[in-house]
Amino acid sequence: xxxxxxxxxxxxxxxxxxxxxxxxxxxxxxxxxxxxxxxxxxxxxxxxxxxxxxxxxxxxxxxxxxxxxxxxxxxxxxxxxxxxxxxxxxxxxxxxxxxxxxxxxxxxxxxxxxxxxxxxxxxxxxxxxxxxxxxxxxxxxxxxxxxxxxxxxxxxxxxxxxxxxxxxxxxxxxxxxxxxxxxxxxxxxxxxxxxxxxxxxxxxxxxxxxxxxxxxxxxxxxxxxxxxxxxxxxxxxxxxxxxxxxxxxxxxxxxxxxxxxxxxxxxxxxxxxxxxxxxxxxxxxxxxxxxxxxxxxxxxxxxxxxxxxxxxxxxxxxxxxxxxxxxxxxxxxxxxxxxxxxxxxxxxxxxxxxxxxxxxxxxxxxxxxxxxxxxxxxxxxxxxxxxxxxxxx
Numbered sequence: 095x096x097x098x099x100x101x102x103x104x105x106x107x108x109x110x111x112x113x114x115x116x117x118x119x120x121x122x123x124x125x126x127x128x129x130x131x132x133x134x135x136x137x138x139x140x141x142x143x144x145x146x147x148x149x150x151x152x153x154x155x156x157x158x159x160x161x162x163x164x165x166x167x168x169x170x171x172x173x174x175x176x177x178x179x180x181x182x183x184x185x186x187x188x189x190x191x192x193x194x195x196x197x198x199x200x201x202x203x204x205x206x207x208x209x210x211x212x213x214x215x216x217x218x219x220x221x222x223x224x225x226x227x228x229x230x231x232x233x234x235x236x237x238x239x240x241x242x243x244x245x246x247x248x249x250x251x252x253x254x255x256x257x258x259x260x261x262x263x264x265x266x267x268x269x270x271x272x273x274x275x276x277x278x279x280x281x282x283x284x285x286x287x288x289x290x291x292x293x294x295x296x297x298x299x300x301x302x303x304x305x306x307x308x309x310x311x312x313x314x315x316x317x318x319x320x321x322x323x324x325x326x327x328x329x330x331x332x333x334x335x336x337x338x339x340x341x342x343x344x345x346x347x348x349x350x351x352x353x354x355x356x357x358x359x360x361x362x363x364x365x366x367x368x369x370x371x372x373x374x375x376x377x378x379x380x381x382x383x384x385x386x387x388x389x390x391x392x393x394x395x396x397x398x399x400x401x402x403x404x405x406x407x408x409x410x411x412x413x414x415x416x417x418x419x420x421x422x423x424x425x426x427x428x429x430x431x432x433x434x435x436x437x438x439x440x441x442x443x444x445x446x447x448x449x450x451x452x453x454x455x456x457x458x459x460x461x462x463x464x465x466x467x468x469x470x471x472x473x474x475x476x477x478x479x480x481x482x483x484x485x486x487x
Contacts, residue, residue, distance in 0.1 A: 097123045097221070098420050099413075100240055100250040102228055102263055104133050106203070106399055107385030108256030109210035111406035113156050116219040118414050123221045123248060124214065125240070130224035133211050140282030140364030141203035142308045142321040144170060144295065146485035149400045150199055152407070153209070161209035162201060168311035169196035171293040173483060177466055178301065180351045185466045187483060197483050200295070200308055200321075206399070231263055233380040238421065252421035254382050254409070259371040259390030267378045274370040274445050279331040280393065281324045284310060284361035285346060287354040288317040297394065305350060319360065322346065323393065325368060335363045368392070370448075372441050376430040380421035382409055389437045392448045400485065401437060408432050 099115050101108050104126030112124045126133055145153070153159040175185040189197050214220050227243045231253060238253035255263035264271065291309040298305045306323035313319065324334070324346075334342060339359050347357045371390035376383050385402035409429045416425035 095123075095246070095248050097121045097248065097250040099123075099252045099254060100125060100238065100248055101254045101256055102231075102240070103256035103258065103385070103387075104128065104211070104222070104224065105256060105258070105385065106207050106210055107402035107406055108254075109207070109214045110152075110156070110403055111254060111256060111384055111409065112214050112220055113158075113210065113217055114406055114410035115413065115420075116214075116217045117156075118410060119219070120413070120420065121219050121221075123223060123250070125223045125226055125228055125242065125248075127227040128224060130222075133222070133224050134208070134215075136204040136207040136211075138202065138204050138361060138364075140284075140321070140361070142200050142282075142310070143203050143206060143399045144308070144397060144483075145199045145201055146397070146400045146483070147194065147198065148485040148487055149403050152403060153206075156210075156213055158206070158209040158213045161212045162205050165313070166202065166205055166311055168200045168309050169293055170198050170200055170295050170309060171196055172295070173197060174294050174296045175298075175466060176296070177299040180353060183466065189484075194484075194486075196293075200310070203399070228263065231266055231381075233267070233378065233421075235379050235423075238380040250380075250421075251419055252380050252382065252413075252426075254384055255387045256385045256406075257387055259369065259386035261383065261387035263381075264373060264383055264387050267381055269378060269383070270374045272372040272374070274372075274392075276368040276370070276392070276448065277327070278325050278368040279328045279365050280368055281322070281326070281331045281334055281363055281365045283322055283359060283363045284319055285322045285357040286315075286317055286319045286360045287357045289354040291318045291320050291354065300349075303349060307350070307354070318354075320354070322357075324349070328367070331365050335365050370441070370445055372438075376433055377426040379423075380426075382426055382429060384409060388433065389441060391441065392444050394444060394448050401440070404436065405433050408436070 098120040099122045101112050101124040104124050112122045115122045171189050173187040176182055189195055228240045229243050230241045232239045233253050238250045240248050255261050257263055293309050296307040304325040308321040310319040310321055343358050370392045373383050373388050376388050384405045391398040412425045412429040413420045416422050
């Protein structure tokens with residue numbers, strides 16, 4: 095069974111890559127270990143994705159935006175950054191007065207996955223092999239071959255690994271990675287509260303904890319709902335994940351200092367280790383890395399999917415502009431060079447900010463308070479960050 099490209103991983107970036115390549119006339123096979131029922135209707139995983147305008151436009155062009163329920167899309171009008179005690183002056187980024195009226199849109203990750211699956215499933219040239227894992231992978235200058243767990247062998251001109259930040263295919267290819275372990279875990283869930291969120295995304299670097307409250311689209315009830323993203327040591331997250339709901343509600347209300355009123359859990363609680371990953375190389379012979387397998391960002395910006403989406407676009411464009419062979423060395427070199435230039439500075443800056451803003455020693459506390467105060471007065475800086483958050487290119 096021969097394809098132009100085999101994509102390993104049916105997550106959102108893997109499916110987006112499959113769609114991009116198939117729309118360009120390529121024969122693509124996506125291999126995903128999860129069963130078809132999970133691909134077709136993914137479970138809630140706690141993650142809310144802050145889609146830039148570029149990402150939203152890509153989803154619209156691909157036909158996936160219309161597969162997301164309109165009532166589940168929440169515009170974000172303001173990004174608010176705080177450090178230290180409640181009441182400290184915040185750093186605010188607002189949507190520009192001249193429009194558009196939103197910095198971006200928040201959409202649940204599982205809804206994006208479902209939408210992309212629906213598009214991929216109806217796209218000519220796409221074959222989806224769900225419920226099958228890759229047992230072995232071989233790729234050299236001539237071809238790429240994978241052997242599935244059921245013994246089936248698939249051949250292609252290119253193997254694309256979209257199997258996550260702890261990619262087994264990346265390891266098997268002998269490609270190392272920078273792993274920045276922050277020694278923390280994050281807990282994500284949805285909380286209901288009586289006070290409105292005003293379509294504001296809050297990132298709060300409190301002493302001893304980091305909290306994000308991301309607005310969720312209204313559902314007609316009184317009050318509002320937000321996605322809680324809480325960063326704490328691993329043992330604290332493990333404790334909170336299994337705490338009785340009433341005790342959990344009380345503790346989260348206390349941790350947020352009641353700033354939006356009493357909070358009530360309204361979803362499963364999910365947790366993830368906080369590790370950022372950057373691959374030493376993005377390609378090998380007839381092999382490419384995309385998504386978190388290439389660059390696994392700290393979730394502080396909530397833009398990991400946006401970066402992964404751009405990475406698969408870069409790969410698809412390099413293949414389109416190449417000699418016709420999806421795995422040609424010139425194609426992969428161009429992809430890797432372009433993607434590295436776009437991601438390396440952002441990865442380094444994000445990790446540096448995350449480190450400074452999560453250290454509670456006195457010099458770090460003073461530095462980050464001063465940093466926010468200065469940044470709030472630098473209009474060119476705020477304009478540049480707003481432009482990056484929106485990404486209308």
